[in-house]
Amino acid sequence: MIRTVKIKNLSKHIGEIIAIKGWVRIVRDQKKMQFLVIRDITGSVQVVSEKEGRESLSCDISNLTVESTIRVVGKIIKNENVKLGGIELALDSIEIYSVAEVPLPTDDKSSQEKRLDWRFLDLRSSKKRLIFRLQTLAENSMREFWRKNNFIEIHSPKFMGTASESGAELFKVQYFDKIAYLAQSPQFYKQMAMASGFDRIFEIGPVFRANPSFTSRHDTEFTSVDVEVSWIDSHEDIMKLEEEWLQFVVSAIKHELGDEIKEVYGVDVNVPEIPFPRVTMEEAYEILSNEGYQVSREDKGDLDPEGERILARYIKKSFGHEFVFVTDYPIEVRPFYHMRHEDRPELTKSYDLLWNGLEVTTGAQREHRQDVLIKQVKEKGLETGPLQSYLNFFKYGCPPHGGYGFGLSRMLMIILGLKNVREVTYLYRGPNRLLP
Numbered sequence: 001m002i003r004t005v006k007i008k009n010l011s012k013h014i015g016e017i018i019a020i021k022g023w024v025r026i027v028r029d030q031k032k033m034q035f036l037v038i039r040d041i042t043g044s045v046q047v048v049s050e051k052e053g054r055e056s057l058s059c060d061i062s063n064l065t066v067e068s069t070i071r072v073v074g075k076i077i078k079n080e081n082v083k084l085g086g087i088e089l090a091l092d093s094i095e096i097y098s099v100a101e102v103p104l105p106t107d108d109k110s111s112q113e114k115r116l117d118w119r120f121l122d123l124r125s126s127k128k129r130l131i132f133r134l135q136t137l138a139e140n141s142m143r144e145f146w147r148k149n150n151f152i153e154i155h156s157p158k159f160m161g162t163a164s165e166s167g168a169e170l171f172k173v174q175y176f177d178k179i180a181y182l183a184q185s186p187q188f189y190k191q192m193a194m195a196s197g198f199d200r201i202f203e204i205g206p207v208f209r210a211n212p213s214f215t216s217r218h219d220t221e222f223t224s225v226d227v228e229v230s231w232i233d234s235h236e237d238i239m240k241l242e243e244e245w246l247q248f249v250v251s252a253i254k255h256e257l258g259d260e261i262k263e264v265y266g267v268d269v270n271v272p273e274i275p276f277p278r279v280t281m282e283e284a285y286e287i288l289s290n291e292g293y294q295v296s297r298e299d300k301g302d303l304d305p306e307g308e309r310i311l312a313r314y315i316k317k318s319f320g321h322e323f324v325f326v327t328d329y330p331i332e333v334r335p336f337y338h339m340r341h342e343d344r345p346e347l348t349k350s351y352d353l354l355w356n357g358l359e360v361t362t363g364a365q366r367e368h369r370q371d372v373l374i375k376q377v378k379e380k381g382l383e384t385g386p387l388q389s390y391l392n393f394f395k396y397g398c399p400p401h402g403g404y405g406f407g408l409s410r411m412l413m414i415i416l417g418l419k420n421v422r423e424v425t426y427l428y429r430g431p432n433r434l435l436p
Contacts, residue, residue: 023068
């Protein structure tokens with residue numbers, strides 16, 4: 001049987017008869033010779049075939065189109081004139097699996113929306129594939145850190161019987177004879193795990209936001225990375241955990257893919273030093289004011305995107321750091337379950353993490369005392385009835401705890417220097433996109 005070999009390994013098989021399976025990248029039909037360039041997931045190779053005495057084979061090659069899938073058999077030979085690794089395959093036979101239609105519906109010059117319409121074609125390039133190799137490595141490194149630090153993985157439900165948190169930005173779903181809601185986050189279930197005595201948990205899974213936003217960093221379905229930890233003293237414990245986790249993950253990325261990311265995307269992967277800089281929201285506003293910027297009125301108590309970018313530039317200039325924790329958000333812009341400072345109850349024990357000017361994390365110490373939770377629910381103008389199942393978690397002893405939610409797609413954007421979540425999401429979902 002002829003051995004099938006990946007293209008990246010062909011240099012080990014000089015003089016051997018082997019088979020290659022892949023896509024047709026180029027067809028050149030000359031007077032006496034025919035040339036193909038074949039691509040598989042590992043690289044590309046030139047295939048050469050003489051026409052004389054091979055009419056049937058020559059006809060098959062002539063009828064091939066770019067992106068057709070084939071199997072070729074032949075001898076691997078050295079040829080220093082060939083730019084693709086100095087080797088080529090002298091063709092003996094060809095098997096055609098499928099012939100691609102012409103013309104192709106997209107190319108490198110197509111609009112982003114057109115490329116998203118034909119996403120499976122858009123993803124065939126090695127440059128795009130690197131995005132998802134990075135994603136795979138990042139998630140594996142996250143799990144490696146968690147495993148070493150005694151975390152338990154959970155898979156929380158995405159159908160919810162009641163509206164979570166504020167009830168805003170929720171998708172309603174017909175659930176037999178009832179209405180269900182798609183989960184905005186696994187927050188309530190993470191806290192249930194703390195009440196269950198799981199101590200340290202994580203989840204990587206989909207979340208849904210009915211947000212009619214068309215910005216470059218918003219989507220209606222995305223992958224959230226969530227962590228919750230018991231027996232903490234403050235949100236500082238959560239920030240310390242997250243910066244150690246991120247340093248571990250980014251270090252693994254730089255070690256394994258840093259050179260390739262630099263070559264393909266022109267971006268250096270920088271492993272962050274710890275601790276990360278920290279500023280309170282009050283200090284952030286003072287910095288922005290000194291930089292000549294005022295946060296818009298509708299974003300008061302929070303940071304708008306431009307404010308985040310200006311603050312990040314200040315931190316980079318002052319501390320040489322890509323990250324900054326912004327802490328102590330006012331209660332007006334935080335959910336009811338965030339714990340408040342004892343000496344300043346108008347502020348929460350919460351934070352956002354900015355990475356190169358883009359928010360990637362929201363974290364906090366949670367309120368674990370049921371009586372205080374009920375009070376904060378009412379202060380937010382919410383009814384306790386729909387939240388009773390959640391409030392029950394705190395009836396029978398719950399440890400002090402906290403955690404964070406981290407945006408995977410935003411991490412990929414930042415590391416690769418890309419500007420839009422659409423480019424780093426396998427299949428993007430937004431207000432006007434449900435296909436493919």
